[in-house]
Amino acid sequence: MEIQNKTEIFYENILNVLKNSREKVLKTVNITMVKTYFEIGRLILEEEQKGEYRGTYGKELLKTLSIRLTKEFGKGFSETNLKQMKTFYDVYKIRQTVSDEFKLSWSHYLILMRISNIEERQFYEIEAFNSNWSLRELRRQLDSALYERLVLSRDKESVKELSLKGQIIEKSIDVIKDPYVLEFLGLPEKHEYSEHDLESEIINKLEMFLLELGKGFTFVGRQVRFTFDEKHFRVDLVFYNRLLRCFVLIDLKIGEVTHQDLGQMQMYVNYYDRFIKLPEENKTIGIIICREKNDTLVEITLPENNEQIFASRYETILPSKEDIKKLIMEEE
Structure with a gap:
Protein backbone atom coordinates (compact mmCIF):
# COMPACT_ATOMS: atom_id res chain seq x y z
CA MET A 1 0.00 0.00 0.00
CA GLU A 2 2.83 2.41 0.88
CA ILE A 3 4.60 1.69 -2.43
CA GLN A 4 1.32 2.28 -4.29
CA ASN A 5 0.85 5.64 -2.55
CA LYS A 6 4.41 6.70 -3.41
CA THR A 7 3.87 5.68 -7.04
CA GLU A 8 0.65 7.70 -7.16
CA ILE A 9 2.38 10.78 -5.72
CA PHE A 10 5.20 10.37 -8.26
CA TYR A 11 2.66 10.12 -11.09
CA GLU A 12 0.80 13.24 -9.89
CA ASN A 13 4.06 15.20 -9.76
CA ILE A 14 4.90 14.27 -13.35
CA LEU A 15 1.32 15.07 -14.40
CA ASN A 16 1.50 18.53 -12.81
CA VAL A 17 4.80 19.29 -14.56
CA LEU A 18 3.29 18.33 -17.93
CA LYS A 19 0.10 20.32 -17.32
CA ASN A 20 2.00 23.45 -16.28
CA SER A 21 4.32 23.10 -19.26
CA ARG A 22 1.40 22.69 -21.65
CA GLU A 23 -0.33 25.79 -20.25
CA LYS A 24 2.86 27.84 -20.70
CA VAL A 25 3.28 26.59 -24.27
CA LEU A 26 -0.36 27.44 -25.12
CA LYS A 27 0.01 30.94 -23.65
CA THR A 28 3.23 31.52 -25.58
CA VAL A 29 1.65 30.30 -28.84
CA PHE A 38 -0.99 42.66 -35.33
CA GLU A 39 2.05 42.77 -37.60
CA ILE A 40 0.11 41.40 -40.59
CA GLY A 41 -2.54 44.07 -39.96
CA ARG A 42 0.17 46.75 -40.00
CA LEU A 43 1.59 45.55 -43.32
CA ILE A 44 -1.86 45.40 -44.92
CA LEU A 45 -2.85 48.89 -43.77
CA GLU A 46 0.45 50.43 -44.84
CA GLU A 47 0.25 48.70 -48.22
CA GLU A 48 -3.31 49.91 -48.78
CA GLN A 49 -2.28 53.47 -47.98
CA LYS A 50 0.33 53.53 -50.77
CA GLY A 51 -0.82 55.51 -53.77
CA GLU A 52 -0.29 52.72 -56.30
CA TYR A 53 -2.64 50.40 -54.39
CA ARG A 54 -5.63 52.69 -54.44
CA GLY A 55 -8.48 52.09 -56.81
CA THR A 56 -9.29 48.76 -58.45
CA TYR A 57 -6.07 46.96 -57.53
CA GLY A 58 -6.34 48.08 -53.92
CA LYS A 59 -9.73 46.42 -53.65
CA GLU A 60 -8.23 43.16 -54.89
CA LEU A 61 -5.30 43.22 -52.46
CA LEU A 62 -7.03 41.31 -49.63
CA LYS A 63 -8.62 38.84 -52.02
CA THR A 64 -5.30 38.01 -53.67
CA LEU A 65 -3.48 37.86 -50.33
CA SER A 66 -6.14 35.55 -48.88
CA ILE A 67 -5.80 33.10 -51.78
CA ARG A 68 -2.01 32.95 -51.55
CA LEU A 69 -1.83 32.64 -47.75
CA THR A 70 -4.55 29.99 -47.65
CA LYS A 71 -2.69 27.97 -50.28
CA GLU A 72 0.56 28.27 -48.31
CA PHE A 73 -0.67 28.00 -44.69
CA GLY A 74 -4.22 26.61 -44.79
CA LYS A 75 -7.24 27.98 -42.91
CA GLY A 76 -7.32 31.22 -40.96
CA PHE A 77 -6.58 33.71 -43.74
CA SER A 78 -9.97 34.44 -45.26
CA GLU A 79 -10.67 37.99 -46.44
CA THR A 80 -12.79 38.52 -43.31
CA ASN A 81 -9.94 37.42 -41.03
CA LEU A 82 -7.46 39.64 -42.86
CA LYS A 83 -9.82 42.61 -42.47
CA GLN A 84 -10.01 41.83 -38.74
CA MET A 85 -6.20 41.85 -38.50
CA LYS A 86 -6.12 45.23 -40.24
CA THR A 87 -8.78 46.58 -37.86
CA PHE A 88 -6.87 45.13 -34.89
CA TYR A 89 -3.74 47.04 -35.88
CA ASP A 90 -5.73 50.19 -36.60
CA VAL A 91 -7.36 50.07 -33.14
CA TYR A 92 -4.19 49.24 -31.18
CA LYS A 93 -1.53 51.07 -33.25
CA ILE A 94 -1.41 53.86 -30.66
CA ARG A 95 0.05 51.66 -27.97
CA GLN A 96 -1.71 52.51 -24.72
CA THR A 97 0.05 51.51 -21.50
CA VAL A 98 -2.11 48.42 -20.95
CA SER A 99 -1.56 47.29 -24.54
CA ASP A 100 2.24 47.40 -24.61
CA GLU A 101 2.04 43.63 -24.31
CA PHE A 102 -0.79 41.54 -25.68
CA LYS A 103 -1.76 39.08 -22.95
CA LEU A 104 -5.17 37.81 -24.07
CA SER A 105 -6.33 35.44 -26.79
CA TRP A 106 -7.15 36.56 -30.33
CA SER A 107 -10.81 35.79 -29.63
CA HIS A 108 -10.75 38.21 -26.68
CA TYR A 109 -9.30 40.95 -28.87
CA LEU A 110 -11.94 40.37 -31.53
CA ILE A 111 -14.47 41.44 -28.88
CA LEU A 112 -12.39 44.23 -27.34
CA MET A 113 -11.52 45.99 -30.58
CA ARG A 114 -15.22 46.65 -31.23
CA ILE A 115 -15.31 48.99 -28.20
CA SER A 116 -14.86 52.53 -29.52
CA ASN A 117 -14.30 54.20 -26.12
CA ILE A 118 -10.55 53.77 -25.42
CA GLU A 119 -10.89 54.05 -21.64
CA GLU A 120 -13.70 51.49 -21.58
CA ARG A 121 -11.70 49.15 -23.83
CA GLN A 122 -8.64 49.42 -21.60
CA PHE A 123 -10.74 48.64 -18.52
CA TYR A 124 -12.15 45.43 -20.00
CA GLU A 125 -8.69 44.41 -21.26
CA ILE A 126 -7.18 44.79 -17.78
CA GLU A 127 -10.07 43.03 -16.04
CA ALA A 128 -10.17 40.16 -18.55
CA PHE A 129 -6.49 39.48 -17.86
CA ASN A 130 -6.47 40.08 -14.09
CA SER A 131 -9.66 38.08 -13.49
CA ASN A 132 -8.88 35.42 -16.11
CA TRP A 133 -12.25 35.93 -17.82
CA SER A 134 -13.33 33.37 -20.36
CA LEU A 135 -14.88 34.64 -23.59
CA ARG A 136 -18.33 33.98 -22.15
CA GLU A 137 -17.52 36.01 -19.02
CA LEU A 138 -16.07 38.89 -21.05
CA ARG A 139 -19.18 39.02 -23.26
CA ARG A 140 -21.45 38.90 -20.24
CA GLN A 141 -19.64 41.72 -18.41
CA LEU A 142 -19.67 43.82 -21.58
CA ASP A 143 -23.35 43.13 -22.26
CA SER A 144 -24.25 43.98 -18.65
CA ALA A 145 -22.43 47.34 -18.95
CA LEU A 146 -20.07 46.65 -16.05
CA TYR A 147 -17.86 49.62 -16.88
CA GLU A 148 -20.77 52.07 -17.01
CA ARG A 149 -22.22 50.69 -13.75
CA LEU A 150 -18.91 51.17 -11.96
CA VAL A 151 -18.64 54.69 -13.37
CA LEU A 152 -21.94 55.55 -11.69
CA SER A 153 -20.46 55.14 -8.19
CA ARG A 154 -17.15 56.92 -8.79
CA ASP A 155 -15.82 60.45 -9.07
CA LYS A 156 -13.96 61.57 -12.18
CA GLU A 157 -10.53 60.75 -10.76
CA SER A 158 -11.61 57.23 -9.83
CA VAL A 159 -13.19 56.75 -13.26
CA LYS A 160 -9.82 57.55 -14.85
CA GLU A 161 -8.19 54.92 -12.64
CA LEU A 162 -10.58 52.28 -14.01
CA SER A 163 -8.99 52.61 -17.45
CA LEU A 164 -5.44 52.55 -16.08
CA LYS A 165 -5.62 49.95 -13.30
CA GLY A 166 -8.95 48.17 -13.65
CA GLN A 167 -11.21 47.73 -10.63
CA ILE A 168 -9.18 48.28 -7.46
CA ILE A 169 -10.81 47.02 -4.24
CA GLU A 170 -9.58 49.14 -1.31
CA LYS A 171 -12.73 50.36 0.44
CA SER A 172 -16.35 49.30 0.81
CA ILE A 173 -17.75 51.49 -1.99
CA ASP A 174 -15.39 49.76 -4.45
CA VAL A 175 -17.44 46.54 -4.37
CA ILE A 176 -20.84 48.22 -4.76
CA LYS A 177 -22.74 48.20 -8.06
CA ASP A 178 -26.01 49.94 -8.81
CA PRO A 179 -27.79 48.27 -10.43
CA TYR A 180 -26.85 44.61 -10.05
CA VAL A 181 -27.75 42.73 -13.22
CA LEU A 182 -29.22 39.28 -12.54
CA GLU A 183 -30.43 38.30 -16.00
CA PHE A 184 -28.82 34.87 -15.60
CA LEU A 185 -31.44 33.92 -12.98
CA GLY A 186 -34.11 33.67 -15.67
CA LEU A 187 -36.72 35.46 -13.54
CA PRO A 188 -39.52 37.53 -15.14
CA GLU A 189 -39.18 41.28 -15.30
CA LYS A 190 -42.35 41.82 -13.26
CA HIS A 191 -42.81 40.84 -9.59
CA GLU A 192 -44.12 37.36 -10.30
CA TYR A 193 -41.79 35.71 -7.82
CA SER A 194 -41.09 35.84 -4.08
CA GLU A 195 -37.95 36.79 -2.19
CA HIS A 196 -37.51 33.08 -1.49
CA ASP A 197 -37.59 32.40 -5.26
CA LEU A 198 -35.01 35.13 -5.85
CA GLU A 199 -32.74 33.72 -3.14
CA SER A 200 -33.12 30.13 -4.37
CA GLU A 201 -32.23 31.06 -7.94
CA ILE A 202 -29.15 32.94 -6.73
CA ILE A 203 -27.99 29.84 -4.83
CA ASN A 204 -28.70 27.65 -7.87
CA LYS A 205 -26.55 29.94 -10.01
CA LEU A 206 -24.04 30.92 -7.34
CA GLU A 207 -21.06 30.90 -9.71
CA MET A 208 -22.68 33.53 -11.93
CA PHE A 209 -23.78 35.57 -8.91
CA LEU A 210 -20.20 35.60 -7.58
CA LEU A 211 -19.06 36.87 -10.98
CA GLU A 212 -21.64 39.66 -10.76
CA LEU A 213 -20.61 40.55 -7.20
CA GLY A 214 -17.03 41.01 -8.36
CA LYS A 215 -13.55 40.42 -7.02
CA GLY A 216 -12.63 38.62 -3.83
CA PHE A 217 -16.04 37.23 -2.79
CA THR A 218 -16.44 33.80 -1.19
CA PHE A 219 -19.77 32.31 -0.14
CA VAL A 220 -20.34 31.73 3.59
CA GLY A 221 -23.99 30.76 3.95
CA ARG A 222 -27.68 31.17 3.22
CA GLN A 223 -30.28 32.14 5.84
CA VAL A 224 -27.51 32.43 8.42
CA ARG A 225 -29.06 32.57 11.87
CA PHE A 226 -27.90 34.48 14.92
CA THR A 227 -29.62 34.92 18.28
CA PHE A 228 -29.63 37.40 21.14
CA ASP A 229 -32.15 38.07 23.91
CA GLU A 230 -33.84 34.79 22.90
CA LYS A 231 -34.79 36.28 19.53
CA HIS A 232 -33.69 34.70 16.27
CA PHE A 233 -32.64 36.60 13.15
CA ARG A 234 -31.57 35.39 9.71
CA VAL A 235 -29.40 37.06 7.09
CA ASP A 236 -30.43 36.08 3.56
CA LEU A 237 -26.90 35.66 2.20
CA VAL A 238 -23.51 35.99 3.87
CA PHE A 239 -20.25 36.39 1.95
CA TYR A 240 -16.68 37.22 2.86
CA ASN A 241 -14.49 39.49 0.77
CA ARG A 242 -10.85 38.43 0.91
CA LEU A 243 -9.55 41.71 -0.52
CA LEU A 244 -11.36 43.91 1.99
CA ARG A 245 -11.02 41.26 4.71
CA CYS A 246 -14.59 41.68 5.92
CA PHE A 247 -18.01 40.01 5.98
CA VAL A 248 -20.57 41.16 3.42
CA LEU A 249 -24.22 40.67 4.37
CA ILE A 250 -26.90 40.74 1.68
CA ASP A 251 -30.63 41.13 2.18
CA LEU A 252 -32.97 40.64 -0.78
CA LYS A 253 -36.11 42.72 -1.36
CA ILE A 254 -38.41 42.30 -4.36
CA GLY A 255 -40.07 45.68 -3.72
CA GLU A 256 -38.90 49.15 -2.72
CA VAL A 257 -36.45 49.40 0.16
CA THR A 258 -37.86 51.01 3.35
CA HIS A 259 -36.24 52.74 6.30
CA GLN A 260 -37.15 49.66 8.36
CA ASP A 261 -35.11 47.51 5.95
CA LEU A 262 -32.13 49.83 6.35
CA GLY A 263 -32.51 49.80 10.14
CA GLN A 264 -32.62 46.01 10.16
CA MET A 265 -29.46 45.80 8.07
CA GLN A 266 -27.76 48.24 10.43
CA MET A 267 -28.57 45.86 13.30
CA TYR A 268 -27.19 42.87 11.33
CA VAL A 269 -23.97 44.74 10.61
CA ASN A 270 -23.58 45.87 14.23
CA TYR A 271 -24.04 42.30 15.47
CA TYR A 272 -21.38 40.95 13.10
CA ASP A 273 -18.97 43.75 14.02
CA ARG A 274 -19.38 43.13 17.76
CA PHE A 275 -19.69 39.37 17.96
CA ILE A 276 -18.54 37.66 14.74
CA LYS A 277 -15.65 39.46 13.11
CA LEU A 278 -12.13 39.05 14.42
CA PRO A 279 -10.22 42.07 15.80
CA GLU A 280 -7.88 42.12 12.80
CA GLU A 281 -10.75 42.07 10.30
CA ASN A 282 -12.40 45.18 8.88
CA LYS A 283 -15.94 46.42 9.50
CA THR A 284 -18.83 44.46 8.05
CA ILE A 285 -20.60 45.68 4.90
CA GLY A 286 -24.36 45.35 4.45
CA ILE A 287 -26.03 45.50 1.02
CA ILE A 288 -29.77 45.54 0.46
CA ILE A 289 -30.43 44.45 -3.11
CA CYS A 290 -33.89 45.71 -3.97
CA ARG A 291 -36.18 46.20 -6.96
CA GLU A 292 -36.61 49.92 -6.31
CA LYS A 293 -35.19 52.56 -3.99
CA ASN A 294 -35.69 56.17 -3.08
CA ASP A 295 -32.23 57.76 -2.93
CA THR A 296 -33.40 60.57 -0.64
CA LEU A 297 -34.92 58.13 1.86
CA VAL A 298 -31.71 56.07 1.88
CA GLU A 299 -29.55 59.16 2.37
CA ILE A 300 -31.67 60.50 5.24
CA THR A 301 -31.95 57.14 7.01
CA LEU A 302 -28.26 56.27 6.96
CA PRO A 303 -25.62 58.15 8.96
CA GLU A 304 -23.40 60.76 7.33
CA ASN A 305 -20.09 59.44 5.97
CA ASN A 306 -21.72 56.02 5.72
CA GLU A 307 -19.27 53.33 4.59
CA GLN A 308 -21.09 50.19 5.73
CA ILE A 309 -24.74 50.11 4.60
CA PHE A 310 -25.76 50.29 0.95
CA ALA A 311 -28.94 49.87 -1.05
CA SER A 312 -28.66 48.88 -4.70
CA ARG A 313 -31.29 48.09 -7.29
CA TYR A 314 -31.30 44.89 -9.32
CA GLU A 315 -32.44 44.15 -12.87
CA THR A 316 -33.63 40.76 -14.12
CA ILE A 317 -32.97 41.68 -17.75
CA LEU A 318 -29.87 43.15 -19.37
CA PRO A 319 -30.19 46.95 -19.34
CA SER A 320 -29.39 48.78 -22.55
CA LYS A 321 -26.19 50.80 -22.58
CA GLU A 322 -28.30 53.82 -23.49
CA ASP A 323 -30.25 53.48 -20.21
CA ILE A 324 -27.01 53.18 -18.21
CA LYS A 325 -25.53 56.21 -19.98
CA LYS A 326 -28.67 58.22 -19.15
CA LEU A 327 -28.17 57.35 -15.47
CA ILE A 328 -24.54 58.50 -15.69
CA MET A 329 -25.62 61.81 -17.23
CA GLU A 330 -28.26 62.28 -14.52
CA GLU A 331 -25.64 61.62 -11.82
CA GLU A 332 -23.30 64.16 -13.40
Missing part, protein backbone atom coordinates in the same frame (compact mmCIF):
# COMPACT_ATOMS: atom_id res chain seq x y z
CA ASN A 30 -1.44 32.44 -28.22
CA ILE A 31 0.52 35.63 -27.56
CA THR A 32 2.79 34.95 -30.56
CA MET A 33 -0.27 34.51 -32.77
CA VAL A 34 -1.80 37.79 -31.58
CA LYS A 35 1.48 39.67 -32.20
CA THR A 36 1.73 38.05 -35.65
CA TYR A 37 -1.81 39.15 -36.56
